[in-house]
Amino acid sequence: MFCVEAKGERMPVQRIDLPQGTLDLLILRTLALGPQHGWAVSERVQQMSSDVLQIQQGSLYPALHRLERRGWIKARWGTSENNRRAKYYELTKTGHRQLEAEKDAWEKLTAAVAQVLGTA
């Protein structure tokens, strides 16, 4: 579970519990573009979602560690653009497969929900 907040609305805090694994999907999708460190992942997610989704940055790391433990991503230490030591994550083979599967499932789900909402 992680929290997103609609941008601009600070108070009262409107918290939505997104389905388990949605953050995982976003992370996997981001890493599919190439190895990244944590900060870059969070920036990229924000960028790609046109700043609509803002991940509470703290919840990103437990998700990364969880994905690593599952073997979908792997970590190695590298050097960042400004010559700092940074932990880079990249997608593994099973991670790629997982991404495809989850994307597929997500698309089916949203299509179905959209259809229901459209016809109602």
Place this chain on the structure above:
Amino acid sequence: MLCDLFIRIRSLFFRGAVEGELDEELRFHLEHQVEKYIRSGLTREEAVRRTRIEFGGLDQVKEHCREARGVRFVETLAQDARYGLCMLGKSPGFTAVAVLTLALGIGANAVVFSLLNGLVLRPINVPGGKDIYQIEQGKEPSQSYPNYLDIRDRNRAFDGVAAYEIERAGLDTNGTPDPIWIYETSGNYFDMLRVQPFLGRFFHLSDEHGFNSSPYLVLSYGYWQSHFQGDRGVIGRVVRLNRHVYSIAGVAPPDFRGTEIFYSPDVFAPIVDQEQIEGLNSLTDRGNNTTWLVGRLKSGVTVSQAKADLDSIAAVLIKAYPKNDEGLHFALGRPGLVGDALGGPVRAFVAALMLLAGLILLAACANLGSLFSARAADRWREVALRLALGSSRGRILRQLLTEAVLVSLGGAALGIAGSIALLRALSAWQPIPDSPINVPVSPDAMTYVFALLLALLSGLLFGLIPVRQVMRANPYQGIKQGSDALAGMRRLSVRDVLLALQIALCAVLVTSSLVAVRGMVRSLHSNFGFDPRNAMQVDTDLSMSGYSGDQLPVVQRRLLEAVSGIPGVTAAGIANRVPLNLGWTGSSVYQDSTTDYRPSNKAADAIQYSVSPGYFEAAKTALLAGRTITWDDSKDATRVGVVNREFARKVFGSEQNAIGRFFKVGGGTRVEVVGIVEDGKYKTLSEDPQPAMFLSLLQSPSKHTCLLVRSNRGPEDLGPALERTLNGLNTGLPFTISTWDRELGTALFAARAASLALGVLGGLGAMLAVTGIFGLGAYTVSKRLRELGIRIALGARRKEVLAAALGRVFRLLTFGSAAGLLLGLAATKLLSFIVYQATPYDPLVLAGVVLTMLLLGLLAACIPAQRALSADPLILLRED
């Protein structure tokens, strides 16, 4: 999932490195974010602030990362345990009470479970012991030896059937015989049980060549140690058993105590030598049921198949020997407790004890549950703070449970230690002097596992009681209002229910122990049909010095005359055994007109004694009509007997016309009734009136010699005089001298043990009730101290303050006690099987229970009440 395992292991064992990496990774993120904001034009301070807000609590994130890496369980456990110990250490009083309460509960259960394990669950201690069965006759354990031989040779269900009898004998290694207990066993006894000798060899079936043919003895390990100092050269040594020459063949292994749990023998001797050893041979008499049988079931044969096999043997025997075996029926029982004769009551009693011990533990858990929930309420502010700081409810619950389990483990350790000490003492205890009876119940691994499981279970049980409280918790309320958030007294809280439950359980225990104790006291003051006070008892067995046949009455008369000459002795008499001693002799009695002596024709089953002149005076058994036995009732005179009232009623229809009439005993011997004496207790205290007959010792001689001496001198004075006189006769006999009162302990043993056990459990229950009431009382008062102070300031009277402070506790006490009393009354019906005259419908018992519970309540409420009354409004109002 190799990757998963690797990460877990790395996180667990290279914790430093992993933590360092986590730090570095998060720092990297934060620095980048700050830089990003500075680049967008914010001041450094503002950038840091926004970064922190966006990121969330650093420690929480780290915690979630650790959790995600999957090592949290072990780490958390260690952390919780450390924290728990710290918190428990902060309130040593609470911890001590909790640990002690649980130690009592667990200890009681460990002891009772050891009893259950030692006496009921554990099969007898031989290889493949679970296949060993006792072959009984109906509900009696004894068979005749000829029937044994038939069972041994005709059965197809057993790998072997062995016979044994328990006897006293004198073992003579250097002159004077030492009185010992022996098992006379069949030759196949050890082979059937598959026991291996510790030293030397056992005797076997092949050593038996007819009666008195097998001059070998096997020593028990204990006797070898205590009387031969573990000398290995003892094998082949020649000794005398009741004056007959035997050689020591071997020593039994240390853990082999024979096939009866309570009776461990000193020596094993061949049963075929019975005539030699006992001076008479009952092995040829099919009507003489004195032998106990154990058999090993063949593998693959079921119990019901074995029963069918035995049934077919019984059918054959009934046809062949209708006189003795009419109605013969074999049954299979568990070995070790004299078949089902003792096994039934022992098993029922131990099961009842187990139930009570379970109730004790339940009461202890209820007690601890209310303690823990009071504590959780007191720690409300701490819990609220931790929730507010981001701890999860689950984590807090786990923390509370860890504390509960820590307490329960502490309690278990203490309880087990205590129970080990108690069980060691119990195993070493010899409740009856000069007899090999003891209770071997050393704790084993089963006991420890059981106690540990119980501890964990009860820890979880009482640890879970405050759960609802925590789940309901709202941190904002908690921090704003402090501990008072929960103090709003609801109509009936969990704690109230627990206390009422606990008091009810304690009342059950107190009721049953009072019923038992009261029954004991009554039975001690009931009429035994004799008076054990101011009398001494001297036991010996004439066969130990080799006397037999016509010598017996001569020696007995010499003993009697010598003892009667001691100054101060008012009466002395000899009997083959005295009432309420271990065992008895039962005989079938027939009407004088009967000629066919088959079991169905008998007029009564009477307990048979052989007594000398002077016996009734020495025993103080009142003669109601006729005369007692005299020296003229000798071998050549008419056979005479004195009977009790029940005998007269049962055989002759009334007491009036019994004198001068005849009855017949086994084999058709006619006996004339010359006197009638009062009824008494013969086998057990709880028996119904039994017919009994006292025959002339001269006409029915016995080697068992029980000399009763009544005098007006004290036992410490008379004892040495008796010893000098008897040893001065140079009979070579060993004598056991004690007071009759002390010997009577045997008959009262079961009732005494039961009352003791129930008394201890009742005491435990009472202690738990006190701590429970005290706990809730003290807690209520401390919660409402401010309110009470205000009441006092406004002029409330002492009575009103007390009613406000403790009224609720006393209402619970009353309700719980009433419920417990009713339950207890229902439960004590069970008790009346063991404890004589244990009736709960006794005003004294009822009053006792009510009074006890009231006293316990007052005792427990004393300190909280003091505190309530001394509430000083000034100090209290200043405090908060």
